[in-house]
Amino acid sequence: MLGIGVLILREVLEASLIISVVYAATRGIPARGRWVGLGVGTGVAGALLVAAFAGAIASAVSGIGQEVFNASVLLAAVVMIGWHAIWMSSHGKALVTKLKSVGSEVSVGHRPLAALLVVVAIAVLREGSEAVLFVYAQAANGSDWIDLVAGVGAGVLGGAAIGLALYLGLLRIPMRYFFTATNWLLLLVAAGMAAQSANFLVQADILPPLGARLWDTSALLSDRSLFGQTLHALIGYDARPAGIQLAFYFVTVVIIVLGMKLWGKPRSRISGAS
Amino acid sequence: MVNHSAFRWIAVVYWLLSVTATAADDPAFRLTIRDHRFEPAELVVPAGQKIKLEVENQDATPEEFESYELNREKVVPAKGTVVIFVGPLKPGRYPFFGDFNKDSAKGVLIAK
Numbered sequence: 001m002l003g004i005g006v007l008i009l010r011e012v013l014e015a016s017l018i019i020s021v022v023y024a025a026t027r028g029i030p031a032r033g034r035w036v037g038l039g040v041g042t043g044v045a046g047a048l049l050v051a052a053f054a055g056a057i058a059s060a061v062s063g064i065g066q067e068v069f070n071a072s073v074l075l076a077a078v079v080m081i082g083w084h085a086i087w088m089s090s091h092g093k094a095l096v097t098k099l100k101s102v103g104s105e106v107s108v109g110h111r112p113l114a115a116l117l118v119v120v121a122i123a124v125l126r127e128g129s130e131a132v133l134f135v136y137a138q139a140a141n142g143s144d145w146i147d148l149v150a151g152v153g154a155g156v157l158g159g160a161a162i163g164l165a166l167y168l169g170l171l172r173i174p175m176r177y178f179f180t181a182t183n184w185l186l187l188l189v190a191a192g193m194a195a196q197s198a199n200f201l202v203q204a205d206i207l208p209p210l211g212a213r214l215w216d217t218s219a220l221l222s223d224r225s226l227f228g229q230t231l232h233a234l235i236g237y238d239a240r241p242a243g244i245q246l247a248f249y250f251v252t253v254v255i256i257v258l259g260m261k262l263w264g265k266p267r268s269r270i271s272g273a274s
Numbered sequence: 275m276v277n278h279s280a281f282r283w284i285a286v287v288y289w290l291l292s293v294t295a296t297a298a299d300d301p302a303f304r305l306t307i308r309d310h311r312f313e314p315a316e317l318v319v320p321a322g323q324k325i326k327l328e329v330e331n332q333d334a335t336p337e338e339f340e341s342y343e344l345n346r347e348k349v350v351p352a353k354g355t356v357v358i359f360v361g362p363l364k365p366g367r368y369p370f371f372g373d374f375n376k377d378s379a380k381g382v383l384i385a386k
Binding site: 003007054055058059062063064066067130133134136137138140141199202203204205209212213218222223224238239240241242 | 300310324326334335336337338342343345346347348349350351352354355356357358359360361362363364373374375376377
């Protein structure tokens with residue numbers, strides 16, 4: 001049961017951390033719970049589908065279908081976060097002002113929520129598909145049902161609890177800095193996802209590694225430790241990164257920040273110019 | 275005119291495919307998963323070159339090939355074979371494991 005619980009916790013943890021950041025970043029927007037819930041539900045359905053088609057995906061594109069799928073899905077999430085960041089930088093200030101003065105929910109339309117719903121769905125789908133395959137393998141190997149259910153339950157609860165702890169921690173940030181903090185955190189999540197997608201593309205020999213291992217900080221902080229995994233999900237920490245992962249990481253940050261500066265102008269200023 | 279641009283597109287696609295196909299030059303090594311164990315458990319590979327690992331799963335359940343040292347993670351479907359590229363590696367030992375059967379599925383890549 002412990003082995004099952006630990007693996008499930010690891011998979012759930014990565015998704016629950018992203019769900020927490022998204023939930024914090026959408027603070028004050030009505031029905032955000034329903035949207036995030038929809039994202040999780042879609043992700044779970046997607047995870048079951050991906051697990052069911054794992055064989056077909058793996059053998060697709062001459063045996064590198066899995067990497068192509070994972071990299072594409074991660075890059076799609078990066079685009080969604082980038083769009084949301086740019087949207088927030090133009091509407092964010094108005095949001096904060098309204099929240100502080102009115103203290104209630106503000107209507108921002110559904111587009112930023114839809115983008116983040118996709119991000120949540122992708123995170124849940126990626127981690128969930130591995131968890132589903134693992135549970136299936138355990139069941140097929142003759143694992144005791146009670147063991148399996150208890151292990152999955154414990155893992156889900158553990159992963160969710162850590163995600164909740166992050167969310168509650170984020171809520172303590174003063175309102176003045178809150179959305180800036182969540183936006184930067186989302187930005188680093190995006191950069192981490194881009195670096196992860198680069199690693200999948202190196203694994204499939206679609207991209208060159210540009211230095212298979214630039215450094216090894218596993219003695220300082222191991223990938224397999226709980227904190228290491230948390231940092232991996234939140235800021236893209238990798239103890240042994242390839243050069244191209246670093247390139248993807250920084251290019252993502254630069255592109256999104258540039259996008260925010262170029263297109264994230266407050267609406268009033270744009271309408272003023274003619 | 276239409277025939278000319280179509281020909282150009284075909285040439286571009288063919289060139290792209292041939293560029294990726296040169297990966298066939300990389301030395302290939304085979305790992306087999308049987309009864310939730312990797313065979314061979316120790317695999318010697320050349321250091322300093324990109325290497326193609328062919329992982330075949332002869333079991334009836336899926337396995338996940340994973341290695342922190344190699345920074346690789348891939349599901350190997352039941353009765354399926356997948357391809358994983360690693361390296362160029364510095365000489366040394368690079369442990370890997372099957373995440374779905376961590377107690378039995380263990381191995382090490384030795385780069386010389």
